[in-house]
Each structure stands twice: as C-alpha cells, then as structure tokens.
Amino acid sequence: MNIARLSLLGLTLVLISAPGAADEVADVPRFAAPKRIKAGGAFLGAGRLYPSPVLHDVNGDGRADIVVGDLFGKVTVALAAEKAAPGAESALKGGDGKPLKFSNW
Amino acid sequence: MGSQFVDLNADGHIDYLTATFDGSPHVAYGSAKGFGTPVRLKDAQGQRLLISSIWDYDLKKHVNLGRAMPDGNERRERCISALAFDWDGDGDFDLLLGSYENGHLYRQMNEGTNKAPKFTGKNIPVMAGGKPFALAAKMTAPRLVDWDGDGDLDLIAGSFGDSWGTSTGGGIYLSRNNGATGKPVFGALETLIAPSPKGQQSPTRPDAGLYADAVDYDGDGDLDLIVGGYSIWIPKARKLTDDENAIVARLREKQQALRTKQQAVMAKVDAATQEAVAGLDPKSPVHRKVRSEVFAMHRPEIMALAKKQQALKKDLDKLIPSKQREAFVWLYERL
Numbered sequence: 001m002n003i004a005r006l007s008l009l010g011l012t013l014v015l016i017s018a019p020g021a022a023d024e025v026a027d028v029p030r031f032a033a034p035k036r037i038k039a040g041g042a043f044l045g046a047g048r049l050y051p052s053p054v055l056h057d058v059n060g061d062g063r064a065d066i067v068v069g070d071l072f073g074k075v076t077v078a079l080a081a082e083k084a085a086p087g088a089e090s091a092l093k094g095g096d097g098k099p100l101k102f103s104n105w
Numbered sequence: 106m107g108s109q110f111v112d113l114n115a116d117g118h119i120d121y122l123t124a125t126f127d128g129s130p131h132v133a134y135g136s137a138k139g140f141g142t143p144v145r146l147k148d149a150q151g152q153r154l155l156i157s158s159i160w161d162y163d164l165k166k167h168v169n170l171g172r173a174m175p176d177g178n179e180r181r182e183r184c185i186s187a188l189a190f191d192w193d194g195d196g197d198f199d200l201l202l203g204s205y206e207n208g209h210l211y212r213q214m215n216e217g218t219n220k221a222p223k224f225t226g227k228n229i230p231v232m233a234g235g236k237p238f239a240l241a242a243k244m245t246a247p248r249l250v251d252w253d254g255d256g257d258l259d260l261i262a263g264s265f266g267d268s269w270g271t272s273t274g275g276g277i278y279l280s281r282n283n284g285a286t287g288k289p290v291f292g293a294l295e296t297l298i299a300p301s302p303k304g305q306q307s308p309t310r311p312d313a314g315l316y317a318d319a320v321d322y323d324g325d326g327d328l329d330l331i332v333g334g335y336s337i338w339i340p341k342a343r344k345l346t347d348d349e350n351a352i353v354a355r356l357r358e359k360q361q362a363l364r365t366k367q368q369a370v371m372a373k374v375d376a377a378t379q380e381a382v383a384g385l386d387p388k389s390p391v392h393r394k395v396r397s398e399v400f401a402m403h404r405p406e407i408m409a410l411a412k413k414q415q416a417l418k419k420d421l422d423k424l425i426p427s428k429q430r431e432a433f434v435w436l437y438e439r440l
Contacts, residue, residue, distance in 0.1 A: 029297060031330065031437040034310045045434035051333035052246055052316035053434045054108040064320060068333065068434065069106040073125050095139030102106060102133075102143045104125040105160035105167075 037066070039078035040088025044068065048076075058092065067092060073102035107186040107246020107316060113198060115219035122187055124246075128159035128167070130187035130200065146187075146200075148173075148226035149216065156184040156204050156211060156228060165393065173213075173228045182206045186246035190258065194287020200224060201231065203247050208240025208264060210247060233260075233280045234293025240264045242275060242300065250319045252328060257282040260291060261330075263315035266300055268335065269430070274301030274312040275334060297330065298437065308336035311435050323438055330437035340426035349424055356421050363417065367410050374403045 037044045045051035049071035055064040063080035068089065078086035091099035106123045113120040118135035121143075125131065133140040146154045152172070153159065157180035161168045169179035186203035192212050193199065200213045210231040217223030230237040242264035249258040259281045266275035277298035284290030301312040311334025322329040345353065378399045385392040421427070 030440040031298070032440055034332070034435040034437050036308070036433045037331070037436050043433050045333050045432050048333075048432050050245075050314045050316065050335075051432050051434055052107050053331045053333045054110070054248075054318045055320045055322075055331065056108075056110045066331065066434065067108060067110075069108050069123060071106070071126065073106060075108070075121075093139070094133065095136060095141055100121070100133060100140055100143070102123055102125050102131050103127055103145075104106075105127045105162075 037086070039066070039086040042088065044078055044086070044089065048074075069102075071104065073104040075100045075102070107188075107203075107248070109188050109248075111189045111198070113189050113219065114222075122189055124184050124187040124202070126160070126183060126185055126205070127162075128183040128185070129153050129155050130184065130202065146224070148213075149223035150226055152226060154184070154187075154200070154202070154213065154224060154226070156180070156182045156202055156209075158183045158206075173226055175228065175230070180204075180206075182209060186244070188247060188249055190249055191287075192289060197222065201247065201249075202228065203244050203262070205243050205265075208238075208242065208244030208262070210238040210244075210260075210262075231291065233291045236293075238280065238291065238294075240278065240294070242266045242273070245275070245314060245316045248318055250328065252279055252319060253281055255282075257284070257286065257289065261297070261317055261319050262294075263317045263332070263334070264300070265315070266313045268313040269337075271303055274303055274337070275315040276300035277315055277317045277330065277332065298332070303337055305336075305338045306341045307338055308429075308431070308433065309338070311335065311433070312337045314432070322436055327439045329439045331434065332437060333432065333434045335430055335432045337428060337430050339428050342426055345424060353421065353424050356417055356424075360414065360417050360421075363410060363414055367407075367414070370403065370406055370410060374400065374407070377403070 045068055052069045054067050056067050058065045058077050065080050066078045066086055068076050075092040076089040077092045078089050080086050094100045106125045109122045110119050120135045121133040121140055123131055130146045131143045132146055133143040148154055155173055157174055158167050158169045171177045171179040182204035184202045185205045188201040189198035190201050191198055197215045197219045199215045202211045211228035212231050213224050213228055215222045215224055245263040247260050247262035252259040261279055263277045264275040266273055278294040279297050280291040280294050282289050283292050303312050311332050313335045315332055315334040318331045319328045378396055381395050381399050382392050
C-alpha cells in the first residue's frame, strides 16, 4: 500500500467518522423525473397565470384535493378521487355560491 | 398567491389565508356556510398589513411605505405570501410575510389572541443559517411543513427565476427548523430542486415561477413535492424546403409591415390622448378617466392588429418553432 492510498483511506475514515456525515448523505432527498398532473383529462393548471397548488381536503371526504390559486387571485379545486386522477378543475366557491376571488392589483 | 388553510380566528372553521401582488395578506374567513368574501388583514392600529410596497387602489399605482420596516426605510418589496405560524409558542398565530423582490421573509408578531389579534405592524427579518432569509431569484410562496419529521415546522420555498427569457429559472429550497417550540431557528437554505437551466425541446419540468407544496401524494410514507410553474421550451426545428423558406420570408415581411402599422396606431392613440388631457391635472381622476376613454375608443383597432400578429406567429411556429411557455402543475415523487 503506497502513501497515496494510505492518505485516501485515512481521509475516508475521517469522513465516515465525522458527526452527522452519514445522516447528511442519507438525508439528501432524491426525486423521480417530474410528471405533469392531470385533472379530468387535462393538464392541471394549464392556461393559468403562475398556478400555486396547495393540498387541502375541501369537501371533507378525507382525501386531499388540489387547490390552485393564480396571479389574478382566482382559485380552483381539483377534487381527489379514489384510485384515480383528480377530477377536472372547477372554481372554489364561497359561502354565497360565487367563485372565491382575492383582490389583486 | 400562495395559500394556507388554517383556523386563523379560532372559531372552529378553516379560513383561507393568502397574499396577492397588491402587497398585503388577505383572508376569507370560514363559517358553517363556507368561505366569506376575502378581507385584508390589519394591524393593531387598524392599518393594512404590508412589507413595504403596496398597490394603492385609489392612486392606482404602487406606493412605498417604510412604516412596517425595522429601520423605517421604504423598500420596493411587495408582500405576496403570508403564513400563520405561532412563532413564540404563546398560543396565537403570528404571521410570516414573504416578499417577491429579494425573496425576504419577515415575521410580524401577534400581541393579542387569535380571536382578537393585535399584529404589531412591525416586520422582523426571519433569519436562515444566521443570515436574513433571502431568495435572490425572487420568492414565490413559502410553505410550512415538517419535512424532516422531527416534530417542528420547516420552511419550503420556491423561486421565480427568469420567468420569460433564457437565463436560469426557478428552484425549490428547504430551511430546516433546528430550534424548539416557541424558539424556531431556521437553518441555511438547502436545494431540493435545482434552478432550471432551461433549453429543453419539450416541457420536462417547471422552469420558472415555482410554487411548491409538500405532501405524501402517493401515500408511500414520504413527502413528495407538488409544484406549479411555467415550462419554457423550444421545439426542435426541422430542415425546410425551398418553398417553405419562401413562405417564411413572406410571413416575416407581413409581420414587419404589421409592426409598423401597430406603431403608427399607438402613436395616433398617444397624440389623441395628449390632446384630450391637455390642461388636466395628471394626478386627477378626470385625467385617468379621459385617458381610459381615448384608449377604449381605439381598443378594437389595437386588438384586431394584435390578433393578426398572433395568427402570423402561429403560421410561422409551424415552420420555425419559437419559444413556448405554458404553466402546469407537476408531481416530484420522492424516491
């Protein structure tokens, strides 16, 4: 074993024994290639300005629905379905039955 | 606008908290009937909550105010996101306000209760890794989520990046809460999704304006990312025939002629406006009204020309694909 290999081994041992090193490596999140979500056969958020999704159980069925806001302050919801893609986007309505709309400039 | 569903006023009904580009947080209070009409949140002095720059609905322009900033200096920073979060663990919700410009995050403390909040009207910078929280590529909307499963809420935030051009796009970042209940300590930003280099020939990912939520979407026990954002791509061009090249040349000539015509129309509108508002105070409502009327008069002509341009672009795109830009919502499944 030459000096270079000994140095490499030493460095490896130091890295392995450094506090938290193993945790950091294990904690680097990895993701699959992103996929566009479909809702009711169409791409969710298509045609919207800066869609911002948040998951929330809107209809109280225990499943997280996808609520999507946008730059104009409009809000839609794609209701989650059991073992299927979410339903088509529709306006999230307020208590008065009208689409919820937040004021923007 | 980001969104948070939270019982802000502790009445047993979920409320809808958000902030828009008007620079202030809004809430639609929930009730047994559903969400009410959104209202703007106010501080203990009854003033509109803000970071610094807000859209003034009367003046119809953005105005910069320093009243909420720690040094009293105005900033060109708009609050476009808001989160309710019990920062000091005293049982009521304080607010986190996120800015578009510079991607800063501020906290505003509630010295009242959830039922009778008294927001101080003073912003305190939120630190991340010992430095003020900042996303230079402009922040979309942060979310609070227990990313590392240690029982406290961490911050996840996306960035806009270059929303139109070929420069680097947006990414998604994590700031872990390494503190304790009532004493959050947020760590330095870690990259979850690297900023987009763009340059693809089809929509392969959200490239700009990344709004993220973290949730176990596929039910496998870990947190995935649901991300809204623009994809920007240029479809691969093919070799054109001589006939097609001739069509391209003709279409470009038409485009140029149309542009010249559009410029002439806008010059005409400008001249008509100047004549109509002569002698009027530029800050007066009458001035604005007259300008709007002149524009409305020429609007059909302007729109017709714009429509023709769009049609020409569509024909050209079939032969020489140009940059495409469309928003979608994506799933990043965690492995």
